[in-house]
């Protein structure tokens with residue numbers, strides 16, 4: 001895959017700060033609690049582990065967490081934070097699992113950073129191969145918002161406070177289901193840029209891709225507290241098990 005949008009030594013620390021300001025750090029414990037339930041208290045692999053926002057609290061709950069990421073800068077931030085998590089540089093679109101895990105997970109829309117359908121399918125296939133027979137794959141994805149684009153472009157304000165303004169400028173490439181965007185962070189007299197290319201996916205396409213590689217939907221929620229996934233949801237948390245493997249929880253699949 002192209003590394004054009006990899007997190008480098010400038011964007012990695014900027015990513016961490018933006019994530020904190022958008023409230024994602026605050027929900028990391030809740031995310032870890034949700035994931036712990038599926039890890040059997042044993043082993044987990046995070047795809048796109050970053051600096052360990054979720055992996056660290058999950059490992060603090062006694063789960064042996066490992067992770068892959070294609071950014072050395074993010075892996076360095078993780079290593080600075082903890083020595084307990086084994087993580088290595090690899091592409092989540094093209095990895096060969098060396099062992100099997102009770103849980104494989106990919107959160108915070110990381111999956112959409114694979115900007116081609118083939119890469120997304122390859123990622124799901126590797127995730128399935130990395131699971132024990134009764135293991136589960138958990139993914140957190142935003143519900144695509146395509147409203148508001150005019151002539152293929154949209155600019156939106158995502159945060160304003162006394163000291164900071166976040167403006168997101170996006171271009172839509174509908175044939176590829178791609179959004180090319182740059183988050184512009186104005187603060188004092190500085191402007192920081194956080195560019196990315198993503199391929200948005202609706203949940204039904206995700207289910208079809210998952211079925212294609214031997215995964216079936218077990219549960220789907222609207223948030224980490226297991227709120228319902230509805231027409232009003234802006235994201236979903238979906239839990240897949242390997243086709244034919246035993247049920248992992250008493251909950252039935254939602255829409």
Ligand SMILES: C[S@@+](CC[C@H](N)C(=O)[O-])C[C@H]1O[C@@H](n2cnc3c(N)ncnc32)[C@H](O)[C@@H]1O
Nearest residue numbers: 007048049050053069070071074091092108110
């Ligand atoms: C949105 S961040 C999420 C980080 C972390 N999972 C979290 O929740 O805070 C996406 C992460 O995925 C990594 N990433 C993006 N594309 C990747 C790829 N193709 N292979 C491996 N890692 C990738 C980035 O370097 C970054 O650390």
